[in-house]
Amino acid sequence: MQLVFVCSGNTCRSPLALCAWHLAVRELGAQSGQSSAARLLQRIKARSAGLCATIGAGAAPYSQEVARGWGEDLTPHRAQLFRPEHARFDLIITMTHDQSAVLRSHFExxxxxxxxxxxxxxxHQKLAEAARFAPLWNDDFFASLSAETGSEVDILDPYGGSLEAYEACASQIRRCVFELARTLSGSKS
Structure with a gap:
């Protein structure tokens, strides 16, 4: 199985999601030993890409800092553009509704x-995070989002924000990736 995490520029969210995936696979594997669920997760090939990436750009400095705090190294990361071959992956994980819509309209x-x-x-976690972290982004649009728009399931871009904005985004990403890994492995909560 192959999956790809997709964001806009492949410098902030999707590289962090890939780091979180590696952590989740290790953690769930350690919890369950060499169970079939652990072996399944280890066989999943995960990548990251961006819809409008500047090919070869490094990960954002705050993303690198957050990853270091997790024991991961994003220094060698280089942005990749989402390509037609990614559209053949088994699972494409986006950060926002708009990214999902773009993929559906431009790729088969x-x-x-x-x-x-x-x-x-x-x-409840999605709603609480949307309200709690809105002031951390320097983006009037984010502050004006409401639950009715479905924004509570979007993981919004911390690009240009503070370290705290990146940490909040990364925390949300890590929890969601862990649940994704649990779901794919068939593990119970």
């Missing part, structure tokens, strides 16, 4: 093939 992908990462968080 199945309806169930594209999912938003935020959909793996409990609803």
């Amino acid at each position: 992908v199945g309806e169930n093939q594209v999912r938003r990462l935020g959909s793996y968080a409990p609803r």
